[in-house]
Amino acid sequence: MSKLIVFDCDSTLSEIEGVDELARAKGADVFNQCVQLTNDAMDGSVPIADVFAKRLDLIQPTEALCQEVGQLYIQKIESSAKETIATLQKEGWDVVILSGGFSNVIQPFAAHLNIAHIEAVPLFFNADGSYQGFDERYPTTRNGGKPEIIHQLLEKYQPETSVMVGDGVSDLETQEHVSKFIGFGGFTPREKVKAKAKHYITQLSDLLDIV
Numbered sequence: 478m479s480k481l482i483v484f485d486c487d488s489t490l491s492e493i494e495g496v497d498e499l500a501r502a503k504g505a506d507v508f509n510q511c512v513q514l515t516n517d518a519m520d521g522s523v524p525i526a527d528v529f530a531k532r533l534d535l536i537q538p539t540e541a542l543c544q545e546v547g548q549l550y551i552q553k554i555e556s557s558a559k560e561t562i563a564t565l566q567k568e569g570w571d572v573v574i575l576s577g578g579f580s581n582v583i584q585p586f587a588a589h590l591n592i593a594h595i596e597a598v599p600l601f602f603n604a605d606g607s608y609q610g611f612d613e614r615y616p617t618t619r620n621g622g623k624p625e626i627i628h629q630l631l632e633k634y635q636p637e638t639s640v641m642v643g644d645g646v647s648d649l650e651t652q653e654h655v656s657k658f659i660g661f662g663g664f665t666p667r668e669k670v671k672a673k674a675k676h677y678i679t680q681l682s683d684l685l686d687i688v
C-alpha cells in the first residue's frame with residue numbers, strides 16, 4: 478500500500494511567492510498593482526479566478542523570466558526540505574507538489590528536490606518566449622481548487638494514508654480530505670492556519686515525527 482504526501486510550494490518548500498517575484502521583476506508599478514489585486518482577492522471583493530488572469534496580464538511573464546524565478550525557488554529553499562523529502566522517499570512515500578503557482582516556474586525546483594509529480598497552473602508562451610496565457614480550467618486558479626486536486630491524487634495513488642503540508646488557507650481547505658494536515662509557519666505564519674490545523678510545524682524536518 479502506498480503513502481502519499483503532498484506539499485504546497487510557495488512559502489512552504491521555498492521562502493518565495495513565485496507570482497510576487499515575477500511581478501517584482503517588472504518594476505514597482507506592476508508589483509504594487511499585483512499586491513493590490515491579491516489583497517482584493519483576500520478580502521473577497523474580487524473572485525480569485527479574476528485576479529489570476531489580471532495579475533498575469535499585468536506581469537506578462539516571459540519564458541526567460543520564469544526560468545529566473547525558478548532558480549530563485551532553489552536559492553530560497555527551506556533549509557531542511559531536501560533532506561526531509563529524501564527521507565520520506567526512502568521510507569516509501571509518494572511525494573507530490575500541489576501549488577496555486579505555475580508549473581513552468583516550479584519545474585526546476587521540483588527537479589532539484591527529486592519530485593516528479595507537480596500539480597500547478599501551466600503557463601503558455603509564444604514561439605519567441607513571450608507570454609501567451611495560462612490554463613484557465615486548472616483547478617488551483619479558483620477557490621476550492623486544492624481539495625479538488627487532492628481527490629484526483631487520492632484516486633490515482635489509492636494511498637493507505639495521505640498527508641498535506643502547507644502554509645495557506647487554501648492548503649487548510651484540504652484538511653478534511655486527507656488523513657493528516659500539517660500547517661507550516663516557517664516563513665509566513667498565518668493565524669487561521671495555526672489555529673485550525675491539527676498539526677503545526679515551523680521546520681519541515683519536524684513533520685517526520687508526525688507522519
Ligand SMILES: [Mg+2]
Nearest residue numbers: 485487488645
Ligand atoms: Mg504557500
